Amino acid sequence: MSSTDLMTQRYGAPAPWRRRALLALVAVVVLVFGGWLTWTTVAHADPPVTSELVTFDTVDQHTVDATVQVDLRDADVEADCLLRAFAEDHSTVGELAFTPESSGRLDLTIRTERMATSVEKIGCTAEGQPRPR
Structure with a gap:
């Protein structure tokens, strides 16, 4: 028996939705930051x-x-x-x-x-x- 199996038996398996939720949250943060960076670059590229x-x-x-x-x-x-x-x-x-x-x-x-x-x-x-x- 491996140490991972032992840990799972002792403490229970991690919830599968947590990993998906974390990945979704990271993707949203990256998209928001990318949108902000694009907007800032375009807004300052052509001053009045x-x-x-x-x-x-x-x-x-x-x-x-x-x-x-x-x-x-x-x-x-x-x-x-x-x-x-x-x-x-x-x-x-x-x-x-x-x-x-x-x-x-x-x-x-x-x-x-x-x-x-x-x-x-x-x-x-x-x-x-x-x-x-």
């Missing part, structure tokens, strides 16, 4: 607005010109965008918040407190898009 810093040029002590490419998914999307200028010591010396009217390249001027050495595109956000892009 995207932007890219094309170039910038320091004009003088208090001015930086920047060119930004903004792409709006629909013409009626209202987006808010932000550019930030930094000095050589990495401190913020200027910011420009703007609302693009349409898709395309925008030439913008950022006023700064002192000489800026770099410009960072923080990004653009729209309703339903909390993360700047």
Whole structure:
């Protein structure tokens, strides 16, 4: 007699429905997670607005010109965008918040407190898009 038979005689056989119920529960959890993952991927794959810093040029002590490419998914999307200028010591010396009217390249001027050495595109956000892009 094997130890499994001994255990079955002593404690009784496990109920057959438990294994099926556990497998069904695991299958449901996997399907729900897969559906959520698919929905999340599709929802974030095509944001309402995207932007890219094309170039910038320091004009003088208090001015930086920047060119930004903004792409709006629909013409009626209202987006808010932000550019930030930094000095050589990495401190913020200027910011420009703007609302693009349409898709395309925008030439913008950022006023700064002192000489800026770099410009960072923080990004653009729209309703339903909390993360700047």
